[in-house]
Amino acid sequence: MRSQFSFMRVKSAATVLLLTTCTLSFGCGVNSPSHAQGTAPPETTSAEPEPQSKPAESPAAIAVKEQRSDWPSFLGPNGDGKSSETGIVTDWKNSPPRIVWQKELGTSYGIGSISNGRLFQFDRFGDKSRVYALDAKTGEEQWRYEYDTEYEDLYGYNNGPRCSPIVDQDRVYAYGVDGMLLALNAEDGKLLWQVDANKEFGVIQNFFGVGSNPVVYGDLLLVMVGGSPEEAQQLPPGRLDRVTGNGSGIVAFDKLTGKVRYKVTDELASYASLKTATSDGRPWCFAFCRDHLVGFDPRSGKVDFQFPWRAKTLESVNAAMPVVVGNEVLITETYGPGAALLAFEPGDYRVVWQDDPRKRDKSMQAHWNTPVYLDGYLYGSSGRHTENAELRCIEWKTGKVMWSEPGLTRTSLTYINGHFLCLGEYGILQLIKANSEKYESVGELTLTRPASGPVAEGFPATRSLLKYPCWAAPVVADGLLYVRGDDRLVCLELIPKR
Numbered sequence: 001m002r003s004q005f006s007f008m009r010v011k012s013a014a015t016v017l018l019l020t021t022c023t024l025s026f027g028c029g030v031n032s033p034s035h036a037q038g039t040a041p042p043e044t045t046s047a048e049p050e051p052q053s054k055p056a057e058s059p060a061a062i063a064v065k066e067q068r069s070d071w072p073s074f075l076g077p078n079g080d081g082k083s084s085e086t087g088i089v090t091d092w093k094n095s096p097p098r099i100v101w102q103k104e105l106g107t108s109y110g111i112g113s114i115s116n117g118r119l120f121q122f123d124r125f126g127d128k129s130r131v132y133a134l135d136a137k138t139g140e141e142q143w144r145y146e147y148d149t150e151y152e153d154l155y156g157y158n159n160g161p162r163c164s165p166i167v168d169q170d171r172v173y174a175y176g177v178d179g180m181l182l183a184l185n186a187e188d189g190k191l192l193w194q195v196d197a198n199k200e201f202g203v204i205q206n207f208f209g210v211g212s213n214p215v216v217y218g219d220l221l222l223v224m225v226g227g228s229p230e231e232a233q234q235l236p237p238g239r240l241d242r243v244t245g246n247g248s249g250i251v252a253f254d255k256l257t258g259k260v261r262y263k264v265t266d267e268l269a270s271y272a273s274l275k276t277a278t279s280d281g282r283p284w285c286f287a288f289c290r291d292h293l294v295g296f297d298p299r300s301g302k303v304d305f306q307f308p309w310r311a312k313t314l315e316s317v318n319a320a321m322p323v324v325v326g327n328e329v330l331i332t333e334t335y336g337p338g339a340a341l342l343a344f345e346p347g348d349y350r351v352v353w354q355d356d357p358r359k360r361d362k363s364m365q366a367h368w369n370t371p372v373y374l375d376g377y378l379y380g381s382s383g384r385h386t387e388n389a390e391l392r393c394i395e396w397k398t399g400k401v402m403w404s405e406p407g408l409t410r411t412s413l414t415y416i417n418g419h420f421l422c423l424g425e426y427g428i429l430q431l432i433k434a435n436s437e438k439y440e441s442v443g444e445l446t447l448t449r450p451a452s453g454p455v456a457e458g459f460p461a462t463r464s465l466l467k468y469p470c471w472a473a474p475v476v477a478d479g480l481l482y483v484r485g486d487d488r489l490v491c492l493e494l495i496p497k498r
Contacts, residue, residue: 064409068152071114071477072167074213074273075321076414081372083416087495090419092431094444097481097492099447101139105486107160111472111484115167118142118186118230119482121489122174124160124309125150131165131174131184136477139288139491151178154237155373162211162271166221168255171265173221177209181223183258193258201227201248205237207267207317217285217298221255222276224287226269239289240268241314250274250287250294252301262301265294271319271368272331279327282346286322286329288326293322293331295344305349311336320366320380323373325396330351330478332371334384339399353399363399364392368471369412372420377402377436379420382410393436405439412473427466427485429474447483447490465490469477 106123129448132144166173174182178309179198203286212224227248245266252261267289275286285298292306316335324329338355355362383389389410391404409424422430431443447465466485475482479495
């Protein structure tokens with residue numbers, strides 16, 4: 001079926017402001033978002049009626065830093081999960097972050113990107129994939145762009161986008177779970193160009209669809225595609241062990257036109273996002289593909305090295321972005337081999353250390369969360385499942401485990417002002433001091449809303465505001481903190497106005 005595309009400018013949309021209290025739990029209400037004529041409402045509406053929200057607070061009343069700090073792409077401006085902002089309040093017991101606004105989301109896993117006062121979100125509503133822009137301070141919708149999608153997940157996970165939008169000057173790029181690659185005007189959502197990458201390059205559907213965030217380098221948009229030759233198109237779904245590549249593992253598109261500038265490697269795609277870096281004055285891009293870490297020159301696509309690293313199990317994936325420090329790159333996965341640190345140079349690499357494949361205990365086994373490097377140490381969630389995941393700190397140079405804290409579920413980290421914002425997959429948000437010697441939680445916040453209707457004796461009078469799964473790392477921009485759960489995006493004031 002030929003996809004039908006549409007965009008519209010939204011002149012008004014319901015904004016919701018949540019009342020806050022000076023406790024660790026918040027009682028919150030939300031109205032269903034309004035929708036422009038001719039578009040379908042979201043399918044992920046709340047199962048319970050909710051109380052009417054207060055009128056939206058004026059932007060002038062919202063505390064933001066004078067110096068703008070955007071979060072224009074996955075894991076922030078440098079792709080390392082760090083914010084440069086300062087002035088956070090650490091006494092969450094007496095001064096917890098107040099909720100500024102919240103918004104019901106469509107179906108997706110990713111969290112939005114923020115640039116020039118706009119938050120760009122990518123969700124699915126019914127049979128439409130939607131990229132839409134919100135006012136980052138109020139949650140009011142400004143425009144939306146939609147296209148038809150028929151993606152269905154092979155393993156029963158949701159059928160919405162996995163990637164975050166990428167903002168580059170006046171353009172915003174989106175890479176759908178179905179392989180549709182879009183370039184839109186950031187001001188009004190008009191389509192600039194589009195490429196159906198799955199169709200164009202013969203991509204065999206991966207276990208969970210497309211989930212590797214592209215990256216902008218100069219005048220290029222680098223994308224992990226991982227297409228296959230025509231004879232592979234007849235293979236049954238999920239049999240990636242029988243699928244071969246066709247030289248489109250990484251494709252560089254002209255970011256202004258969508259034309260292909262180069263394509264390299266026979267690698268199949270993974271869920272690890274692309275990472276660019278500069279070492280000794282030379283630009284690099286690292287792609288942790290299905291079977292190998294590929295280091296290459298993003299200017300030309302010339303491959304410097306390929307390092308094999310993946311579990312032997314068919315149904316295993318690499319999902320954490322490579323972490324680069326100087327001339328070293330660390331990769332980590334959760335299904336088998338664990339972590340490895342490589343020193344790289346043009347045309348070559350050497351292993352600094354790697355987890356022993358014969359041993360069960362590994363230094364760091366990150367799943368979909370990318371660890372954060374700080375001052376010679378790496379912090380991240382290690383473990384494949386909720387019940388065995390541990391928040392860890394390891395020494396960068398050796399892989400030595402400095403400390404490990406169980407019982408937090410699988411968590412995602414964002415660093416800011418000497419602390420980590422740590423979001424558990426069931427919606428518990430912690431503030432953890434960055435300390436390589438011990439786990440040191442200094443604040444905890446659970447966002448709740450009142451239960452609707454009568455509450456039976458012995459049952460809680462509130463419901464969690466952030467529903468499982470909370471798998472996206474927190475985002476910080478202009479002093480505001482953004483977190484999401486299954487069906488809701490919540491904006492909180494992290495840095496009060498001075």
